[in-house]
Every structure is written in structure tokens, then in C-alpha cells.
Amino acid sequence: KRQAAAARKEHIETWRAAAARHRYERWKTEREGELEEMAQSISQRIDF
Structure with missing residues (x-):
């Protein structure tokens, strides 16, 4: 019984x-x- 409890x-x-x-x-x-998404919006603002 103890083994079953340990397994559980x-x-x-x-x-x-x-x-x-x-x-x-x-x-x-x-x-x-x-x-x-943040990286894309930042790169759009900077406009590489």
C-alpha cells in the first residue's frame, strides 16, 4: 500500500x-x- 502511495x-x-x-x-x-511585434514597429519607425 505504501508503495502505491509513493508511485502515485x-x-x-x-x-x-x-x-x-x-x-x-x-x-x-x-x-x-x-x-x-515590438521589433517590427520600431524598425518601421526608424525606417531602415
């Missing part, structure tokens, strides 16, 4: 880490998009 706890930890990684990837993608 390990599974939860793994799931939580995967969820955190997924959230970070989505956040990073959104930020990169924003940075790209």
Missing part, C-alpha cells in the same frame, strides 16, 4: 513538472511574439 506521489510530481514546462513554453512563445 511520483506520478503527480511528474505531471506537475510537465504542466509547468508546458506553461513556460506557452508563455515564452507569447513573449517572443510580442518582442517580434
Whole structure:
């Protein structure tokens, strides 16, 4: 019974880490998009 609880706890930890990684990837993608838009608007203003 204790082994099952340990396995379940390990599974939860793994799931939580995967969820955190997924959230970070989505956040990073959104930020990169924003940075790209800012860079484009700045370059349009400077008019290279």
C-alpha cells in the first residue's frame, strides 16, 4: 500500500513538472511574439 502511495506521489510530481514546462513554453512563445511585434514597429519607425 505504501508503495502505491509513493508511485502515485511520483506520478503527480511528474505531471506537475510537465504542466509547468508546458506553461513556460506557452508563455515564452507569447513573449517572443510580442518582442517580434515590438521589433517590427520600431524598425518601421526608424525606417531602415
